[in-house]
Amino acid sequence: MSEALRTDLYQLTMMQAYWRSxxxxxxxxxxxxxKIPIGSYLVTAGLSYVLDYIENLNFEDDDIEYLKGQDFDNEFLEFLMNFRFTGDIMAMPEGCIAFPLEPIIRVTAPIMEAQLIETFILNKMNxxxxxxxxxxxxVYAAxxxxxxxxxxxxxQGDGHLEATRATYIGGCASTSNVLAGKRFGIPVSGTMAHSFVTSFDHEIDSFRAYADTFPSRCFLLIDTYNSIEGAKKAVIVGKELEMRGEKLLGVRLDSGDLSELSKQVRKILDDAGLTYVKIVASGDLNEWKIDELMRKGARIDMFGVGTELITGRPTPALDGIYKLSEVVEHGRRIPKMKLSEETVKATLPGRKNVWRIFDKGKSVKxxxxxxxEGISNAMPLLGLAVKKGRIICDRPSLAQIRQTAAENLLNLPDEYKKQDGAPAYPVELSPGLIALRERMVERIRREEISGIRQH
Amino acid sequence: MSEALRTDLYQLTMMQAYWRSxxxxxxxxxxxxxKIPIGSYLVTAGLSYVLDYIENLNFEDDDIEYLKGQDFDNEFLEFLMNFRFTGDIMAMPEGCIAFPLEPIIRVTAPIMEAQLIETFILNKMNxxxxxxxxxxxxVYAAxxxxxxxxxxxxxQGDGHLEATRATYIGGCASTSNVLAGKRFGIPVSGTMAHSFVTSFDHEIDSFRAYADTFPSRCFLLIDTYNSIEGAKKAVIVGKELEMRGEKLLGVRLDSGDLSELSKQVRKILDDAGLTYVKIVASGDLNEWKIDELMRKGARIDMFGVGTELITGRPTPALDGIYKLSEVVEHGRRIPKMKLSEETVKATLPGRKNVWRIFDKGKSVKxxxxxxxEGISNAMPLLGLAVKKGRIICDRPSLAQIRQTAAENLLNLPDEYKKQDGAPAYPVELSPGLIALRERMVERIRREEISGIRQH
Structure with missing residues (x-):
């Protein structure tokens, strides 16, 4: 399916206005x-989707047909039939660490092209x-x-695949989502549901049925009736597996006081010699709850996390934006910026790059x-990904992206990774950018005062 | 693409355990x-996706190939190759109003089939x-x-299409999402972006370029520099359109004090005789902000709503669940229920239906x-949608579903539609269900006391 229409209507109406005028x-x-909704840093992801989109961006016959019914100009639609993206895109690779105000993607193209792709970029990257x-x-909390x-x-419905991919980039070890496993090669994992247990007359029958089927990778859900009693039955089944030369992999707790229960269950398992059996915990977990469990000394070896991870709850949207920073007119590059009474809403003018400075392997500024402008002893973060409409950058595998993210996170000093109250990471403007911004602010203010700036 | 693997791994491992045992x-x-996260009622949606999924549910060769690599049993995989869903599904139609504890979908099937489809049902319906x-x-707030x-x-990425469809079912008038417009026939709407305005040297040039291109459907974004000055320029362009026999459709405010600005802009437009020009407002709106704007007497004719509507922020997930209520063994129907220390986590046993009682056209209980059990003078809400694996229910159009939702919402008394502090709608249990539940609670307690219930 063509993705060209995966855009806001106004991108297309503006396109026609640009084209016509x-x-x-x-x-x-x-x-x-x-502004980052929670925490001090971002792990960038989504570029792969943007590149695939750019590569395949064209209007199919039925797109044109649909737009015909929406009152677009016939000549403009003819133009769209041969439309291709012809611009350049600079981007941070996936798995990069980014901070507020830093361009993560920079698009330079005829304005109508740059506008058309805005919505897709925002939808996927955000x-x-x-x-x-x-x-x-x-992952850090654990x-x-x-x-x-x-x-x-x-x-959120069909968003599940890219969400799962992103959780893997961020460092998750596995997913329950089989389709995502197949599509992306992410390891899949799972235990059993309460309904499996309750569908049998006795809890232990359900454990045995499962252990018989998966003797070498058996996780048992032990909290359906009573976690302690469940753990004792898991011990029985674990011993039965031992007699067959197999080992019970783990038990899962899904309710109650996970810290306290995990300690009791650990003792029951250890006392029975099942020291190798892992304890998995789940149940509406998030980074704060995991942090708390770790501080309480919970004996949990693995955490299952669902809703919060896959939807970003409580902040299900990243308010990333796409702002004009330069226009070329008659061969002259004219920087653009937005001034705003709310300073935070101002934008930075001109074509920009982002540089990272390291000290003893740690990113410090x-x-x-x-x-x-070149910045010495620093690493540029934006690289050329698309040149004149053609993808020219490497396309790392998902495993490589995950590795990149892990290394970048490791290089980020711990203070910026605190769950709450992390300080802002230092992001400075270069002398050239400061000077340009000052010239522009001054000119805008002067024009306002003298009344030249009528717009 | 086959959707059979759009499930949690444990559904497949449990399937193999059911099959093997x-x-x-x-x-x-x-x-x-x-528990409904916000408000007192739900508008059901998503059944169309479930029915399409059921109709096309099968494991393709590459699904089987993938599962082979995941350590599933060869004989079981052979069985999966011919897998079809063979059960029955009862469901509330889309656009129905539902309340806590009411079955919205009821699946009766061999347990391995009923488990496999759980994840898809939850993903789509939630x-x-x-x-x-x-x-x-x-919509109600407006x-x-x-x-x-x-x-x-x-x-949330690819979730955009079904999200847009759901906003339309809930009563939205249009979408900016062109692909959703094409796919579902939802009316599309849009104005212009700030970048369109700033790409021109003067604001009024951008207005004229747009008006020239879309003289009969021109909306102008007036807040890029100063909303009041913008409104005055919109008047100039509106007058120019009048001279061409056209009418400016509207102006959009996207920042500032929307209530106050809308009144001032209304006056500027009216004073110029442009009483027909509509005012659209946008900018991180939600039901509470719209409610407040309405109470302040804002002169806004249409609201543009983005993030909160499309992600459900601040509650991006509905915690809908899928719970076992009956098992048939040796021809005997055995009701199942979960008791829980937390009463709210208990479930209702047996195969159930939901009935709505109306008084003077309003739903009251x-x-x-x-x-x-038949309930007299009441309307059953669950209807048979799938019989022995075949879809047998009507498949209303999206427009019909939207209409159904509108009528059902109209029939719901206003008190239950309050943004905050709406009372719980009365949902009672029938005599038969109460009796069954009491018998089961008593039996479970007795078994617990006598130690019979060992599980």
Missing amino acids: GHNPHATFDYFVR FSTLIATKAARV KGRAIAEFGLRRA DIISLDD | GHNPHATFDYFVR FSTLIATKAARV KGRAIAEFGLRRA DIISLDD
């Missing part, structure tokens, strides 16, 4: 985030980045214990610069 | 919601119902003013009954 300058737009970031927070994602049942 | 009784599961309900709340949905850029 002959006003279609080259323009540069930045995709960035003003969501994948939101979820990869959430996953990184949850201090090395594996996080199994199992949110499919609460995912970023600098946003103008494109033609 | 020969324990595969007919079972009945209820999809219902224990999300579509969440968003249709949110939309109904936003007291007849149209709601234009434009959340695509903040939607619901009764949850056992399947074989």
Whole structure:
């Protein structure tokens, strides 16, 4: 299916207005985030989708047919039939760490093209980045214990696949989502449901039926009736497995005081010699609850996390934006910026890059610069991904992206990874960018005072 | 693409355990919601997706191939190759009003089939119902003013299409999402972006370019620099359109004090004789902000709502669940229920229906009954949708579903539609269901006391 119509109507009406008025300058737009909803950093994700979209962007016959019925100009629609994206895109790779105001994607193209793709970029980047970031927070809270994602049942419908992919980028170890496993090669994991247990007359019958079927990878859900009694029955089945030369992999707790229960269950398992049996915990978990469980010394080896991970609850949307920073007119590059009474709503003018400075392997400061400024002893974060409409960057595998994210997160000092109250990571503007911004602010103010700026 | 793998891994491992143990009784599961996150009612949506899924449910060769690599039994996989859903499904139609504990979907099938489809039902029903309900709340707050949905850029990725469909079921008038417009026939709407305005040297040039292109459907965004100055320029362009025999449709405010600005802009338009020009307002709106604007007497004719509508923010997931209520063993129907220390977590036993009682056209009370009980002077809400795996219910158009929802919402007394502090709608249990529940509670307690219930 063509994705060209996966855009806001106004992008298409503006396109026709640009096209009709002959006003279609080259323009540069930045995709960035003003404010991170929770925490101090973002883990970027979604670029793969943007690149696939750009590669395949065209209007199919039935798209044109549909637009005909929406009152678009016939000549314009003929133009759309041969439409291809012809611009350049600079981007941070997936798995990069980004901070407020930093361009994550920078698009330079005839303005009508740059506008058309805005909605898709926002839709995909906002969501994948939101979820990869959430996953990184949850993984960080678990201090090395594996996080199994199992949110499919609460995912926002068809958004489940990219959400699962993003949780893996953010560091989750596995997913319950079989389709995502098949599509992306993410390890799949699962235990059993309460209904499996209750469908048998006796809890232990359900455990035995499961253990008989999966003797070498058996997890038992022990909280259906009473977690302690369930643990004792798990011991019986674990011993039966031992007699067959197999080992019970684990038990799952899904309710109650997980910290206290995990300690009691650990003791029951250990006392029976089943020290190798892992304890998995689940039940409306998030980074705060996991953090608390860890602080209480819970004996949990793996966490299953669903709703919060897959929807980003309580902040299900990243308010990333796409703002004009330059227009080229008659060969002249004219920086654009928005002034606002609310300083936070102002934008940064000109074509920009982002540089990261490291100290002893740790990232300590970023600098946003103008494109033609070099920053010494720093690593540029935006790389050319699309040139004249053609994808020219590497396309790392999902495993590589996940590895990149893990390394970048490791390099981020711990203070910025605190669940709450993390300080803002230092992001400075380069001398060139500061000077440009000051010149522009001054000119805008002067024009306002002298009444030149009538708009 | 086959959707059979759009399920949790444990559904498939449990299936294999059921299949291998020969324990595969007919079972009945209820999809219902224990607690509505915001407000007192739900607008059901998503059944169309469930029916399409059931109709096409099968494991393709590459699904089987994938599962082979996941350590499933070869014989079981052979069985899956010929798998079809063979059970019955009762359901409330889309656009129905539902309340806590009421079965919205009821599945009766061999337990392995009923489990396999659980995850898809939860994924689709939870999300579509969440968003249709949110939309109904936003529409209600606007007291007849149209709601234009434009959340695509903040939607949870590929979830955007079904989310848009659900906002339309809930009563939104249009969407900015062109693909959703094409796919579902939803009216599309849009104005212009700030970048369109700033890409021109003067604001009025951008207005004229747009008006020239769309003289008969021109909306102008007037807040890029200053909303009052913008309104004055809109008047100039409106007058120019009048001279061409056209009429400016509207202006949009996207920032600032929307109530105050809308009154000032209304006056500017009216003073110029442009009384027919509509005012659209947008900017992080939700049902509470719209309610407040209405109470302040804002002169707004249409609201554009994005993020909150399309993600359900602040509650992006409906915690709908799917619980076992009956198992048939040796031809005997054995009701199942869960007791819980937390009463709210208990379930209702047996095959059930839901009945609605009307008084003077208003819905006043619901009764949850056992399947074989008739409730007089009441309307049953669950109807047979799938019989022995075949879809047998009507498949209303989206327009019809939207109409159904509107009528049902109209019939719901206003007190239950209050944004905050709405009372719980009365949902009673039938005599038969109460008696069954009491017998079961008593038996479970007795077994617990006498120690028979060992599980």
